[in-house]
Amino acid sequence: xxxxxxxxxxxxRAQVSIATVSYVLTKGENSGIGYEVSEKVKKIAAxxxxxxxxxxxxxxxxKSYIIGLIVADISNPFFANIARIIEDEAKKHNYTxxxxxxxxxxxxxxxxxxxxxxxxxxxxxxxxxxxSQEQIINLKKQNIPFVxxxxxxxxxxxxYVTINNYKxxxxxxxxxxxxxxxxxxxxxxxxxxxxxxxxxxxYSEALEAKGIKVDNNRIKKVAFSxxxxxxxxxxxxxxxxxxxxxxxxxxxxxxxxHGLKTIDKLNLKVPxxxxxxxxxxxxxxxxxxxPITHIKQPLLKIGKQAIDILVNQINTPEKKYSKLxxxxxxxxxxxxx
Amino acid sequence: xxxxxxxxxxxxRAQVSIATVSYVLTKGENSGIGYEVSEKVKKIAAxxxxxxxxxxxxxxxxKSYIIGLIVADISNPFFANIARIIEDEAKKHNYTxxxxxxxxxxxxxxxxxxxxxxxxxxxxxxxxxxxSQEQIINLKKQNIPFVxxxxxxxxxxxxYVTINNYKxxxxxxxxxxxxxxxxxxxxxxxxxxxxxxxxxxxYSEALEAKGIKVDNNRIKKVAFSxxxxxxxxxxxxxxxxxxxxxxxxxxxxxxxxHGLKTIDKLNLKVPxxxxxxxxxxxxxxxxxxxPITHIKQPLLKIGKQAIDILVNQINTPEKKYSKLxxxxxxxxxxxxx
DNA sequence: TTGAAAGCGGTACCAT
DNA sequence: ATGGTACCGCTTTCAA
Numbered sequence: 091x092x093x094x095x096x097x098x099x100x101x102x103r104a105q106v107s108i109a110t111v112s113y114v115l116t117k118g119e120n121s122g123i124g125y126e127v128s129e130k131v132k133k134i135a136a137x138x139x140x141x142x143x144x145x146x147x148x149x150x151x152x153k154s155y156i157i158g159l160i161v162a163d164i165s166n167p168f169f170a171n172i173a174r175i176i177e178d179e180a181k182k183h184n185y186t187x188x189x190x191x192x193x194x195x196x197x198x199x200x201x202x203x204x205x206x207x208x209x210x211x212x213x214x215x216x217x218x219x220x221x222s223q224e225q226i227i228n229l230k231k232q233n234i235p236f237v238x239x240x241x242x243x244x245x246x247x248x249x250y251v252t253i254n255n256y257k258x259x260x261x262x263x264x265x266x267x268x269x270x271x272x273x274x275x276x277x278x279x280x281x282x283x284x285x286x287x288x289x290x291x292x293y294s295e296a297l298e299a300k301g302i303k304v305d306n307n308r309i310k311k312v313a314f315s316x317x318x319x320x321x322x323x324x325x326x327x328x329x330x331x332x333x334x335x336x337x338x339x340x341x342x343x344x345x346x347x348h349g350l351k352t353i354d355k356l357n358l359k360v361p362x363x364x365x366x367x368x369x370x371x372x373x374x375x376x377x378x379x380x381p382i383t384h385i386k387q388p389l390l391k392i393g394k395q396a397i398d399i400l401v402n403q404i405n406t407p408e409k410k411y412s413k414l415x416x417x418x419x420x421x422x423x424x425x426x427x
Numbered sequence: 428x429x430x431x432x433x434x435x436x437x438x439x440r441a442q443v444s445i446a447t448v449s450y451v452l453t454k455g456e457n458s459g460i461g462y463e464v465s466e467k468v469k470k471i472a473a474x475x476x477x478x479x480x481x482x483x484x485x486x487x488x489x490k491s492y493i494i495g496l497i498v499a500d501i502s503n504p505f506f507a508n509i510a511r512i513i514e515d516e517a518k519k520h521n522y523t524x525x526x527x528x529x530x531x532x533x534x535x536x537x538x539x540x541x542x543x544x545x546x547x548x549x550x551x552x553x554x555x556x557x558x559s560q561e562q563i564i565n566l567k568k569q570n571i572p573f574v575x576x577x578x579x580x581x582x583x584x585x586x587y588v589t590i591n592n593y594k595x596x597x598x599x600x601x602x603x604x605x606x607x608x609x610x611x612x613x614x615x616x617x618x619x620x621x622x623x624x625x626x627x628x629x630y631s632e633a634l635e636a637k638g639i640k641v642d643n644n645r646i647k648k649v650a651f652s653x654x655x656x657x658x659x660x661x662x663x664x665x666x667x668x669x670x671x672x673x674x675x676x677x678x679x680x681x682x683x684x685h686g687l688k689t690i691d692k693l694n695l696k697v698p699x700x701x702x703x704x705x706x707x708x709x710x711x712x713x714x715x716x717x718p719i720t721h722i723k724q725p726l727l728k729i730g731k732q733a734i735d736i737l738v739n740q741i742n743t744p745e746k747k748y749s750k751l752x753x754x755x756x757x758x759x760x761x762x763x764x
Numbered sequence: 765t766t767g768a769a770a771g772c773g774g775t776a777c778c779a780t
Numbered sequence: 781a782t783g784g785t786a787c788c789g790c791t792t793t794c795a796a
Contacts (some may be wrong), residue, residue, distance in 0.1 A: 146789035
């Protein structure tokens, strides 16, 4: 078992002090160390395949150069894509990313945050779960920089990068209305998260703007914990009501995926039997027989901005919060009629 | 800016030594420290919201409890799913996962590995890229534990968890043969990676076993770097040859996704105009009008085993290598005729 | 130009 | 039962 080589090992071999080795290896040309010594040290370092121990550097500097990324589920394509973007952006700033999946569960989220705080991450990017307000407030109290993405808590001042959920939901609902649908159902998560409420509000106000009364029986909420079955039940309810809906707005891509499967199972055809719009894209939609009208989020921008804000905050902690509400775009396809 | 609280802070407040605080906080009941003092220390620690600095612990113990995960692309659902499983399994062993995407690029892979070695990760789980043999050998030289997944280098002794690519490819090709196809094209990556070669070998030997001569013009290889266009070109070539193929075997799900899009664009119908089989599943296939016969990998098992082997290796470095070749299963659907 | 030494936050051996 | 202290590997001040 060959132990890792440290500055001390190099110093011993080169017959110089540890400090000298450190200077040579970190300060490049203008280290103040003489040419001969420098060369010797460099040579030995290379021979020994020296690698600086970043744990020690971190302890010394108080900076870990690690960012904690907490999402609902890293295997969800939406978050996986964000993760990739964040990875790339973080790397540009010399940060490494550790990730954790909260499963939309506040306890798991709390455990993850604590774990990563102990690991001295320099900051967090978090898609916060319902009920995680305390955790977020605690981060603030501890002066640990963080940026919320995808969702945020309006009652808590913080950095965040989200999209204008209200507007996007309004627009996509309008699209259904414009194509002649006035009986529109909505499938949402049963969640108090602001972004979800905003999507519902967008839906509601779009209807009202056209003078249509919002029917709460048409706003269906499903539990994270029982997703597949719940979607199935709720979609059927919407379609078998005394006055069935002619269109459904799915407020996330995961909901849509299971919703579309339900629609298929019921032998209904989009858009002839039923119109459909979705918040978010999904690779799977590319293969659906009917191209799906949906809201497309600017993932790249979200990731870039989140990192930029975070790194900024890490470097200059006095700064005020950055609150970004990006525009999402409506991608019009063939699923509305 | 409130600094983080350390043992020293608690010691000062409690008027005891740092050592005492450490004992109380780490050794629980049988710390050897008296009840009164223990309680006082615990109380103050709680008040001050003390969090052990794991960087310091790591420096001291030489263990970071971090595992480096290197995949081709974390946003690829295959790897995102694996990542999630690895995250969960790692957590059971108290490990945190940092990840990096290599983009199938040996240089990036090397940079990532070096970065994470400097960060003192306790071990790696790697889906190695083409040309990364040197890096793997270096890890061995440095006695850094690692497990290869998805692919491995047969010429390098190491831990790995893969599936039996040859057998799976053989089986899935056989399925095409059994359903009456004898003119079968293959779309693969242009790569020397063993798993890809094994898939091609499975295809070839399945043909030969039925007395069909392998036509190298029907084995098409596409570049990672030019995926979409290349798939389009090669699929067209297969279909517009003097003797066109009646079936195509896509050796990964990403290839299949673009291949199916090409087939759609050419206005061909699966399976009537062309039969299709795929190595790996994809959520997108659920929405394809024709359910796709494919190879399903035991992702959960791969992730679990990879972590188990890795953690074992970390704890008992003398152990011999574990080489796992798991069984993949053939999921028969309707895309062959 | 070079080096001694303090210190980052813990842990654990050895005293007392 | 409690505490002094060395050490993990590195950086940086201060002195020589």
